[in-house]
Amino acid sequence: MSDKLKKLTGKFGYEDVVKNLVNTPDIELFRELTEQDGFLFDFIKQNVAKRIFDAVDENNYKNLLEFFKYYSPSYEDAIISNLAEFADEDLTDIILEKFENGNDNEKTYCAKYFAYIKDPLAYDFLIKNAYSENEYLAQNCASTLSLWNDEKSYNDALSKLSCTDEFEKLSAVKFLCAYGKKDAVPYILQALRTSAMAENISGEIPYLINLQELLDKFYEDGLFTINCIINGLGEILPLSVVFDFELYDIFERLTSDTLNSKSAVVLLNSLEKFETLTENDEYLFDEDKDTKNEIHDIKKILKRVDIKELKCLINYEISVNSPFVYTALEFTEDVLTVKELLKSDNQTIILKASEILKKLGNFDETARVVALSKVTDLNIKEIIRAL
Secondary structure (H helix, E strand, O other): OOHHHHHHHOOOOOHHHHHHHHHOOOHHHHHHHHHOOOOOOHHHHHHHHHHHHHHOOOOOHHHHHHHHHOOOOOOHHHHHHHHHHOOOHHHHHHHHHHHHHOOHHHHHHHHHHHHHOOOHHHHHHHHHHOOOOOHHHHHHHHHHHHHOOOHHHHHHHHHHOOOOOHHHHHHHHHHHHHHOOHHHHHHHHHHHHHOOOHHHHHOOHHHOOOHHHHHHHOHHHHHHHHHHHHHHEOOOEOOOHHHHOOHHHHHHHHHHOOOOHHHHHHHHHHHHHHHHHHHOHHHHOOOOHHHHHHHHHHHHHHOOOOHHHHHHHHHHHOOOOOOOHHHHHHHOOOHHHHHHHHHOOOHHHHHHHHHHHHHOOOOOHHHHHHHHHHOOOHHHHHHHHHO
């Protein structure tokens, strides 16, 4: 960390540095500042953002345009709110040009600017970048379109939820969550149930509606969302989401509420996941102290459950009609119930049931014949034959 950055982020002696940062403008110092985003405490970044905001006036505000080369969500509001305050036709034309021809960092700031300045000439650029692979850019475009009350882009995203392309479906979920309209929640939950990328989708939902509210309004779907989050935790979803999603409070609620078959599946799955996270150094090695402590504290809550009681309940979810069936199968020891699934019309469930019977030592030739009689998918047939 350079001496200038130490002063800029420190308690004292920052006044001249921040003035020089904006007045020059000192692009290299701003670049260094953005590169430290993941290492500085939030309160430090908030202090720096305020210092930048306070250093801007009518004589130097255009210098902020030079900062567009390096994007940071920590300083975005300080930069864009100042530009919006001094906005005129010339400034808006400059930003429109950057939105059309700039790089992703520049476009991300531009999308935020048009959340303040509603210029119809920006509309096509917002639509064009709303599904960008750059998540900050996509989020800013979606949230700005929401502020513009653009129903067309919202309805287009809803229609994408039913497409067969899983990546397009996930992009639509991300758009809708950034758009922020909770009316989309039932449609997203419907897409979640049938998606091959359920873990990815589940990790977006709490940014639109928190998990407590989701449980209150859509209890079964809320539990299924939590179950998918647990499946993705540490593999697809970063462990830091335990704070974002307030999982400690969620598990306090689930362990205190009256148990049912669905919550039993979620709790068994969660207990196993948090035991895995805490017993394998590879998961927690790079995490900060707060995340490690939170994960251990969640595990303590989950250890309160009576495993025998949970296992007595989960068999009610071993059904082709239950979205929890795949997870429930992982914990059951009821051979007869599992064998009934071999007669279903769902070939993926037949495969899963066959694998569980093999694990339980009960996949005999009779079970194999029953399973193969219902399967037409050649790949699944080969797997079952090999069991």
